[in-house]
Amino acid sequence: MVSVAILGAAGGIGQPLSLLLKMNPHVTRLNLYDLVNVPGVAADISHINTNSTVSSHLDKQNLGAALTGVDIVIIPAGVPRKPGMTRDDLFNINAGIVRTLAEAIADYCPTAIVGVISNPVNSTVPIAAEVLKARGVYNPKRLFGVTSLDVVRASRFVRDIRPTVDASALRIPVVGGHSGTTIVPLLSLAEPRFGGDEVVQAKAGAGSATLSMAYAAARFTDSVIRAINGEDVVEPAFVSLDADPHGAENIRALGAGSLEYFAVPVQLGKEGVQRIVPVPSVTPFERKAIGVASAELQKNISKGVSFTQKAKI
């Protein structure tokens, strides 16, 4: 019995993600929330003959009902990039959206596990954390920036150069954050590829990754559900290193230093983060990349934190 709310369910990610979660046999309730078009999406999805119940929640006055009683909240609400933009260019719009949604989570489902997809993830996760802290319900084990797409891409890109490998079986750790040089796949010989930029360019103004992201978010959500149901699952995510200070020692030693948040492999449990999985030693090349990522991440995190402080939640 697992109830999931998707906030931004009528969007490019939200729609295929809703479809994939409707097909997940462990999901019993799917609450779809958006500011537009969600009644149609929910009606459409609800006709799929799996056993879960789908409900539609349009507009802010119905946000509380969308969140009440849910175990997991996934947030793909917000604007996507156009060519020439960085993820940080989305900050001005998406920061306020994530802040509002986090306030409602604090009020209606403060113990839910929350996965933030909205960019810039490096800043929107600290924003959500600050809102939850201000309302006295923050638990670093239960808040995640969804970085599964970076790991999905890394394994697929390796298959492009090694066609004999099974891309779905490859497990390549990706650490740091979720933007430009903060995404550090631990593949010391790899040529850098900027997967998000490739999709933004190819879509030529029509948005950023939606289908591969929906797949990655469905995988993330399924991992959380399997952990709630007692399975041993490791999934990458951008989390607070306070969620497991002991496990984080190894990550800090690799170059994360005193950063509060970092993308790491996470062993999930019933309560969210059970353990940060140590990353095996890195090469000098990778260590340098982690140093570059950490400097940028510090700026992104501080920007998110000061946004919430200025707003006096």
Ligand SMILES: NC(=O)c1ccc[n+]([C@@H]2O[C@H](COP(=O)([O-])OP(=O)(O)OC[C@H]3O[C@@H](n4cnc5c(N)ncnc54)[C@H](O)[C@@H]3O)[C@@H](O)[C@H]2O)c1
């Ligand atoms: N973490 C990742 O790996 C990753 C990958 C791809 C995209 N993204 C990000 O995900 C976000 C969504 O991308 P998309 O392509 O689905 O965009 P989209 O514009 O297609 O959909 C966004 C949806 O959010 C809704 N929305 C806007 N404000 C809202 C609010 N206050 N409450 C509820 N819903 C609201 C919109 O109505 C729309 O339906 C973007 O910020 C994008 O950059 C992240």
Ligand SMILES: O=C(O)C[C@H](O)C(=O)O
């Ligand atoms: O690149 C983007 O803007 C969307 C997302 O962060 C991605 O990695 O595809």
